[in-house]
Amino acid sequence: MRLSRRADLMLRGLSGLTLLFIYIPLLIIFIYAFNTSRVLEWPPPGFTLQWFSDAITNDGARDAFLLSLKVGALATTLALVLGTLASMAVARYSFFGRETISFLVILPIALPGIVTGVALNATFTEFLDIGLSLFTVVVAHATFCIVVVYNNVVARFRRLSGNLEEASADLGATPWMTFRRVTLPNIRTALVAGGLLAFGLSFDEIIVTTFTAGTGEQTLPLWIFQNFSRPNQLPVVNVVAVLVILISIIPVYLAHRLTRDEGGAAPTGGREGVAAQAEGLTAP
Amino acid sequence: MSEGVSHAGALWDSVAFVPPVQRGKEEPVSDHQVTEVGQPEERVDVRLKGVRRTYGDVVAVADVDLDIRHNEFFTMLGPSGSGKTTMLRMIAGFEVPDRGTVEVAGRDVTTLPAYDRDVNTVFQDYALFPHMSVAENVEYGLRIAKVAKGERAERRDAALEMVRLSGYGGRKPTELSGGQRQRVALARAIVNRPRVLLLDEPLGALDLKLRQQLQIELKRIQREVGITFVYVTHDQEEALTMSDRIAVVNEGGIEQIGEPEAVYESPDNAFVAGFVGISNIVERPGGDFSIRPEKIRVLADGEGGEGLQVESGTIRQVSYAGMVTRFHVALDEGGEVQVARQNAETTSHEDEDLPGRQVRVGWRPEHAVAVGAQSGNETSTEEE
Structure with missing residues (x-):
C-alpha cells in the first residue's frame, strides 16, 4: 500500500511520539536512579551511585528479588508442562469439547487480574482452606503463564506436519521416543519463547500476587509497591525499578528473537541479528 | 543405467541382505503363507480379512479381503476417497479397523501400534524430519533399532547411494528439491529392510517428467x-507401468485384482474399464461391452474387415494428439466410441475433412469385453 507523502509523514510522527511516550518515563526512572536528591526533583541536582550500593545491601529488596525469581521459575515450569500438554491435545487430537478447552485455556489472560486474584484468594483460603503460601502464588501465576506457553506451542504445532510423528512411529519409535526426538526439537524454540514470556509475566505481576501471597511472601513488585510510599526508601526503589526493567527486557527480547528466527534455521548474529535487534526496538 | 547404479545395487546386496537383521519381529514362516491352492511360492506378506473401517456414517473401507504376495509390486489404484489410503494406513498401523484382521507376514497385527510393525511408509508429503540432516533422517530407524554405529553408517550410505543421493547426507531437507526429498523418504524407509514397504502416492507432488523418471x-x-511394495496411486498409467498386480479400489471395496494386462484388457466391470485407461462402453444385445480405443480401427473404403466385428457410424470429431489421432465415432446401432489411431505413417492433414463422414469401424470380437449390464454413462474417464 502506498501512502501519500503527508499521511506517511504524519504516521511516522505519531508512531515516534507514541514510542517516546512509552519510553521516556523509563528513561526518567533511569536518571532518578543516579539522582543525589532523596526526592524526585527535576532536573536532578547531582549524580551518584550511592543508591545502587544501598539497594544491593538492602535485605528486603534482595529477599524479594530472590523470591520473585523463585516464583517465576516455578510458575514457568508448571506452565511449560501443562501448556505443552494442553497444546498437544488440542493440536494433535480431535475430541469432544476441544474448542471449548482451547478457549478456557486462553481466557485467564483476558480476565482482570483483580477478579482472578479475589477468586483465587477465596478458593485458597476458604474453599480449599490451605492458607496462602509460596505454593498459592505459584499456582496463581501459572494460570496466566500457561496461556503464553500454550499460544506459542499450539501455533508451532499447527505449522508442524502431523505426519512427522507418524513417520517417527513408522520407523519404530515409541510415543515417548517420538516426543523426545521429533516433537520436542521442533517445538523447542516455541517452548523457550513461551517460557521466557511466562517468566516475564510472573516476575512483574502484582495484582494477583497481592491476593494470593502469604504474609511472608513478598515478591519484588510487592516490595516496590510497599516502599514506594516511604520517602526514605524512594531512591532505592528507583534503583530496583531499573534492575527490574533490565531483567524484564532480556527474556522478552530473547523470546522475540527466537520466534522470529523460526527453529533456529537462520543464522543468528551478523546481519540477521542486527535486523532482529532493529525490529525488536521498533516492533513492540 | 550407469555403472554407478549397478555398483550401488551390489553394495546394497552385500551390506543389506547378509544376514537380514530385523527388529526382532520376524516370525517363522507359518501355514498362513500357503494359499488355498497350496502353491508354496505364494507367500503372503500382507493379508486383509474382512477389514472394515468407518468414519461416522462414511464407510471408508467395506469388508475387504486382500492378499499381497511376497516380493510383489502391488498397487492400489482408485479415485480419491475410494479408501485406498485408509487400507494402507491400516497396514501401517495408523488406523485400526472396526472389524476384520490385518496380517503382516502371517502375524496378526490388527491392533499393534505402528512402531511394532515390520513395515515402513513413504509418505506423500515426505514427512522428513526438518531438524535433522539427510543422513540423520535416513539413520533414524536404525538408531531407534539400536543398530551399531558402523553398520548404521554403512547401511545409510548404501541407501543414499541406491537413491543416488550420495554426498547429500549433510544437507537439511529444506535444501533439497521435491524429487530429492522423495528419494530421501524412500531411503529412510528402505534402509530398515522392512518386510513390506508402503508408498502413499509418493510421486503425487512431482511434475510429470520427474514422476516418470522416478517410476522407473x-x-x-x-x-x-x-x-514387497504396496503402492497407492490414482494414476492409472503409473499403476500399469510399475505394478506386478493392481487392485482397483472404488467406494471402499475392491473392484478387481489382477496383473496390469488383465485389468486393462479384461476389465471385470464398467468401473474398472472406465478408470483404468480410456474405455468405450456400448450397449448391445447380451449386455454392455467395453472396447479400448486402440483396438478399434477405421476401415478404408472397400476394406473387407475379415475376422472383425464391423459397424458403421459417423465421425463426430477428430482430435490430433501427436502420437495418436482420436476419432469420435457415433455408431448407427447406438453409442459413441473413441478410436485411437497411431500416427505411424499418416499426418494430421489427411483427417481434417473427416468430421461428418460415414465410416465403418471394426474390432476383433474378443476385444469387446462384457462388463455387465450396469451403468451406460461410464463411457470414459478424462485423460491426464
Missing part, C-alpha cells in the same frame, strides 16, 4: 531390494 527408479529399486 522405484521399480528398479524394488527389484534390487526384493521388498
Whole structure:
C-alpha cells in the first residue's frame, strides 16, 4: 500500500511520539536512579551511585528479588508442562469439547487480574482452606503463564506436519521416543519463547500476587509497591525499578528473537541479528 | 543405467541382505503363507480379512479381503476417497479397523501400534524430519533399532547411494528439491529392510517428467531390494507401468485384482474399464461391452474387415494428439466410441475433412469385453 507523502509523514510522527511516550518515563526512572536528591526533583541536582550500593545491601529488596525469581521459575515450569500438554491435545487430537478447552485455556489472560486474584484468594483460603503460601502464588501465576506457553506451542504445532510423528512411529519409535526426538526439537524454540514470556509475566505481576501471597511472601513488585510510599526508601526503589526493567527486557527480547528466527534455521548474529535487534526496538 | 547404479545395487546386496537383521519381529514362516491352492511360492506378506473401517456414517473401507504376495509390486489404484489410503494406513498401523484382521507376514497385527510393525511408509508429503540432516533422517530407524554405529553408517550410505543421493547426507531437507526429498523418504524407509514397504502416492507432488523418471527408479529399486511394495496411486498409467498386480479400489471395496494386462484388457466391470485407461462402453444385445480405443480401427473404403466385428457410424470429431489421432465415432446401432489411431505413417492433414463422414469401424470380437449390464454413462474417464 502506498501512502501519500503527508499521511506517511504524519504516521511516522505519531508512531515516534507514541514510542517516546512509552519510553521516556523509563528513561526518567533511569536518571532518578543516579539522582543525589532523596526526592524526585527535576532536573536532578547531582549524580551518584550511592543508591545502587544501598539497594544491593538492602535485605528486603534482595529477599524479594530472590523470591520473585523463585516464583517465576516455578510458575514457568508448571506452565511449560501443562501448556505443552494442553497444546498437544488440542493440536494433535480431535475430541469432544476441544474448542471449548482451547478457549478456557486462553481466557485467564483476558480476565482482570483483580477478579482472578479475589477468586483465587477465596478458593485458597476458604474453599480449599490451605492458607496462602509460596505454593498459592505459584499456582496463581501459572494460570496466566500457561496461556503464553500454550499460544506459542499450539501455533508451532499447527505449522508442524502431523505426519512427522507418524513417520517417527513408522520407523519404530515409541510415543515417548517420538516426543523426545521429533516433537520436542521442533517445538523447542516455541517452548523457550513461551517460557521466557511466562517468566516475564510472573516476575512483574502484582495484582494477583497481592491476593494470593502469604504474609511472608513478598515478591519484588510487592516490595516496590510497599516502599514506594516511604520517602526514605524512594531512591532505592528507583534503583530496583531499573534492575527490574533490565531483567524484564532480556527474556522478552530473547523470546522475540527466537520466534522470529523460526527453529533456529537462520543464522543468528551478523546481519540477521542486527535486523532482529532493529525490529525488536521498533516492533513492540 | 550407469555403472554407478549397478555398483550401488551390489553394495546394497552385500551390506543389506547378509544376514537380514530385523527388529526382532520376524516370525517363522507359518501355514498362513500357503494359499488355498497350496502353491508354496505364494507367500503372503500382507493379508486383509474382512477389514472394515468407518468414519461416522462414511464407510471408508467395506469388508475387504486382500492378499499381497511376497516380493510383489502391488498397487492400489482408485479415485480419491475410494479408501485406498485408509487400507494402507491400516497396514501401517495408523488406523485400526472396526472389524476384520490385518496380517503382516502371517502375524496378526490388527491392533499393534505402528512402531511394532515390520513395515515402513513413504509418505506423500515426505514427512522428513526438518531438524535433522539427510543422513540423520535416513539413520533414524536404525538408531531407534539400536543398530551399531558402523553398520548404521554403512547401511545409510548404501541407501543414499541406491537413491543416488550420495554426498547429500549433510544437507537439511529444506535444501533439497521435491524429487530429492522423495528419494530421501524412500531411503529412510528402505534402509530398515522392512518386510513390506508402503508408498502413499509418493510421486503425487512431482511434475510429470520427474514422476516418470522416478517410476522407473522405484521399480528398479524394488527389484534390487526384493521388498514387497504396496503402492497407492490414482494414476492409472503409473499403476500399469510399475505394478506386478493392481487392485482397483472404488467406494471402499475392491473392484478387481489382477496383473496390469488383465485389468486393462479384461476389465471385470464398467468401473474398472472406465478408470483404468480410456474405455468405450456400448450397449448391445447380451449386455454392455467395453472396447479400448486402440483396438478399434477405421476401415478404408472397400476394406473387407475379415475376422472383425464391423459397424458403421459417423465421425463426430477428430482430435490430433501427436502420437495418436482420436476419432469420435457415433455408431448407427447406438453409442459413441473413441478410436485411437497411431500416427505411424499418416499426418494430421489427411483427417481434417473427416468430421461428418460415414465410416465403418471394426474390432476383433474378443476385444469387446462384457462388463455387465450396469451403468451406460461410464463411457470414459478424462485423460491426464
